[in-house]
Amino acid sequence: MKKIVQIENVGQTFDTKNGKFVALRDVNLDIREGEFVTLIGHSGCGKSTLLNLIAGLTKPSSGSMLCDGREIAGPGPERAVVFQNHSLLPWLTCYDNVYLGVERVFGGKEGKAKLKERTHAAMALVGLSHAEIKYPHEISGGMKQRVGIARALAMEPKILLMDEPFGALDALTRANLQDELMKIMAATGATTVMVTHDVDEAVLLSDRVVMLTNGPAATIGEILEVKLEHPRNRLALANDPHFVECRAAILEFLYQKQLKKAA
Amino acid sequence: MTTMTMTGDAAMASPQDSPLDAPLRPPAPGAAFPHDTQAPQAVPQPGLAASSSTNADAEWLRKAFKAILPPILGIALLIGIWYVGSAGADARIPGPGKTWEAAVALFSDPFYREGPNDQGIGWNVLASLERVAIGFGIAAAVGIPLGFLLGRFATLSAMVNPIISLLRPVSPLAWLPIGLLVFQRADPAATWTIFICSIWPMILNTAQGVTRVPQDYLNVARVLNLSEWKIFTKILFPSVLPYMLTGIRLSIGTAWLVIVAAEMLTGGVGIGFWVWDEWNNLKVEHIIIAIFVIGIVGLILEQCLVLLAKRFTYETP
Ligand SMILES: Nc1ncnc2c1ncn2[C@@H]1O[C@H](COP(=O)(O)OP(=O)(O)OP(=O)(O)O)[C@@H](O)[C@H]1O
Ligand SMILES: [Mg+2]
Numbered sequence: 001m002k003k004i005v006q007i008e009n010v011g012q013t014f015d016t017k018n019g020k021f022v023a024l025r026d027v028n029l030d031i032r033e034g035e036f037v038t039l040i041g042h043s044g045c046g047k048s049t050l051l052n053l054i055a056g057l058t059k060p061s062s063g064s065m066l067c068d069g070r071e072i073a074g075p076g077p078e079r080a081v082v083f084q085n086h087s088l089l090p091w092l093t094c095y096d097n098v099y100l101g102v103e104r105v106f107g108g109k110e111g112k113a114k115l116k117e118r119t120h121a122a123m124a125l126v127g128l129s130h131a132e133i134k135y136p137h138e139i140s141g142g143m144k145q146r147v148g149i150a151r152a153l154a155m156e157p158k159i160l161l162m163d164e165p166f167g168a169l170d171a172l173t174r175a176n177l178q179d180e181l182m183k184i185m186a187a188t189g190a191t192t193v194m195v196t197h198d199v200d201e202a203v204l205l206s207d208r209v210v211m212l213t214n215g216p217a218a219t220i221g222e223i224l225e226v227k228l229e230h231p232r233n234r235l236a237l238a239n240d241p242h243f244v245e246c247r248a249a250i251l252e253f254l255y256q257k258q259l260k261k262a263a
Numbered sequence: 264m265t266t267m268t269m270t271g272d273a274a275m276a277s278p279q280d281s282p283l284d285a286p287l288r289p290p291a292p293g294a295a296f297p298h299d300t301q302a303p304q305a306v307p308q309p310g311l312a313a314s315s316s317t318n319a320d321a322e323w324l325r326k327a328f329k330a331i332l333p334p335i336l337g338i339a340l341l342i343g344i345w346y347v348g349s350a351g352a353d354a355r356i357p358g359p360g361k362t363w364e365a366a367v368a369l370f371s372d373p374f375y376r377e378g379p380n381d382q383g384i385g386w387n388v389l390a391s392l393e394r395v396a397i398g399f400g401i402a403a404a405v406g407i408p409l410g411f412l413l414g415r416f417a418t419l420s421a422m423v424n425p426i427i428s429l430l431r432p433v434s435p436l437a438w439l440p441i442g443l444l445v446f447q448r449a450d451p452a453a454t455w456t457i458f459i460c461s462i463w464p465m466i467l468n469t470a471q472g473v474t475r476v477p478q479d480y481l482n483v484a485r486v487l488n489l490s491e492w493k494i495f496t497k498i499l500f501p502s503v504l505p506y507m508l509t510g511i512r513l514s515i516g517t518a519w520l521v522i523v524a525a526e527m528l529t530g531g532v533g534i535g536f537w538v539w540d541e542w543n544n545l546k547v548e549h550i551i552i553a554i555f556v557i558g559i560v561g562l563i564l565e566q567c568l569v570l571l572a573k574r575f576t577y578e579t580p
Contacts, residue, residue, distance in 0.1 A: 055486065057482055057485060057486070074485070075482075075485040075486045075488070076486070076488055077486065077487060077488055079486070080486065081482070081486045083479060083482070083483070085479065087479040087480065087482065087483050089480060089483070089497065089498065089501070090577035091501040091577050092497070100487060100489070100493075100497060101487045104487050104488055104489055104490075104493070105487075137577070155487070
């Protein structure tokens with residue numbers, strides 16, 4: 001399958017008050033088209049840093065990052081981001097938040113009616129048609145995340161980048177949104193990179209789980225292929241031997257191989 | 264970069280916390296049944312329902328009482344002290360009774376006009392407000408765009424900040440002679456002092472607002488690849504607005520403080536000059552009335568802006 005993102009020998013160093021801080025080093029990763037990849041690792045290891053690099057929000061200190069064969073020069077709507085804290089603009093309604101992106105991406109070639117239709121469709125996709133006229137502070141945390149996802153999906157990105165999209169949610173809402181996300185991904189087939197620290201979520205959703213070592217100077221420790229058929233069902237998988245195996249492998253990586261440094 | 268902080272926030276929040284604004288009335292038990300037909304069966308003891316609804320009323324009254332009583336006590340205390348202080352035979356300050364009588368006479372015709380130096384208190388207040396509005400308006404027109412520029416361009420900010428730091432602590436009245444010299448007339452000179460004192464908070468707060476635009480929103484703008492104009496209208500302006508309003512509130516406060524002093528020096532029509540005039544006429548009760556009027560007008564100005572700020576404050580998660 002075609003490689004859509006190529007990350008080669010990427011390192012990221014931040015200038016801080018106490019001198020240089022090496023967040024990432026020697027990261028090598030290829031992401032195939034249509035693939036669902038999760039990045040997992042302990043808090044502060046550099047997951048968001050890596051995702052921001054793919055998004056183009058920051059530039060790597062060393063190495064090269066390619067998207068579709070071209071250097072990633074900056075952020076753009078073909079790499080939509082669902083932010084860790086949803087980042088909806090509080091002075092716009094949910095509809096207008098989504099419309100802002102739609103207008104930017106398709107405004108040049110499509111009429112107003114078509115843009116509106118796209119926005120409504122994106123809100124319907126995440127099941128929030130009834131909340132279009134609400135403001136972000138008037139809806140629940142899970143709904144905000146869904147609007148964030150709608151905003152990203154509405155731009156029809158080549159790659160969807162999600163930074164712990166369900167991190168701040170309770171287990172029940174989280175499970176619902178995971179199921180919804182699986183349906184949406186099956187329908188759109190977009191390439192997805194998602195940051196998470198939830199082992200079950202990683203195995204349930206991904207084709208590959210990329211495990212990062214602890215920072216500072218984090219890098220990819222292991223990559224696990226999850227060979228489970230789509231669509232997946234969380235109840236059926238609970239006792240699936242491969243699911244259990246994958247889960248155990250990640251847990252072992254996180255809590256045995258990487259625990260010492262984290263403590 | 265700035266020494267001006269958002270101290271206004273706490274002051275802004277307080278009025279909405281007043282218990283008077285949201286009297287919590289528990290619903291009367293009968294209210295749960297929307298259909299009249301059900302009511303007779305559902306409320307077999309109408310006496311009970313009635314008594315608990317009066318309980319709710321009593322509760323509400325008690326809360327209102329609690330909110331109103333202390334301020335009234337405070338004002339009564341003030342008037343009491345004033346009364347005692349002005350009671351003696353050789354007292355120089357007119358007492359509350361005498362002042363009240365003078366106030367009634369004064370406000371029976373606040374808008375009379377008998378020559379340029381003898382006009383009703385209403386005209387004087389309006390004249391002062393007009394000066395404040397003009398000076399303040401020009402300051403906003405200059406200061407807010409300048410604040411945006413300073414917030415956006417660090418070099419410009421590094422260039423201008425030392426100048427602002429140097430000039431800001433100077434009393435605006437020190438600028439009055441310059442105004443008189445340049446404009447050759449008293450009226451624009453007073454407006455000029457208002458301009459000077461209003462512009463600093465507006466520049467500094469706007470600039471601070473621009474530097475405080477959450478990085479998350481700017482990241483959204485970058486991912487969506489928004490145009491400069493969209494960034495300004497959809498992200499920069501709305502997130503700076505609350506800071507801007509704080510600047511406006513601070514400057515209207517000082518503007519109202521300064522205008523009284525400026526008018527005392529320049530003369531003409533205006534509440535400041537009126538105070539000085541009444542001092543020359545030795546009508547001290549009028550000066551006391553003016554103090555109250557100035558206070559009340561200032562309070563109203565401030566409250567209007569607090570309301571405005573509340574309207575544009577977004578709950579950011
Ligand atoms: N702009 C920056 N300047 C300096 N250090 C930074 C910067 N951004 C991130 N870091 C550091 O890089 C490391 C990785 O941060 P990052 O945000 O990528 O962690 P994370 O894996 O996303 O954590 P979490 O799961 O808590 O979100 C941290 O130690 C952090 O302090
Ligand atoms: Mg993170």
